[in-house]
Amino acid sequence: MKRFLVIYEQTDRNYSAYSPELPGCVATGSTKRRAQVNMRQAIRMHLEGMRKERMRIPRSRVSAGYIQVP
Numbered sequence: 001m002k003r004f005l006v007i008y009e010q011t012d013r014n015y016s017a018y019s020p021e022l023p024g025c026v027a028t029g030s031t032k033r034r035a036q037v038n039m040r041q042a043i044r045m046h047l048e049g050m051r052k053e054r055m056r057i058p059r060s061r062v063s064a065g066y067i068q069v070p
Contacts, residue, residue: 002047005062006039008032021058022046 004019015035018026025046029035050057 002057003060004043005060005064006036006043007064008035017042019043020062021060 004021006017006019009016010032014028014030015032016026016028017035017039019039022043025039025042027035027038027042029038047057
């Protein structure tokens with residue numbers, strides 16, 4: 001099983017999602033949950049395409065976190 005960091009952004013109309021480890025792999029949804037479901041499918045399709053092209057599947061090397069600033 002592979003794990004990839006996914007960033008979710010709320011806009012005025014919906015949510016968008018992308019993975020910095022999989023350039024070009026993006027999804028949107030009317031809710032964050034819908035964006036998550038759509039992104040999971042987008043990642044599956046992205047990886048399938050990479051396998052068909054015999055491309056190396058990247059290892060996860062990124063992390064994310066929050067820093068509080070007074």
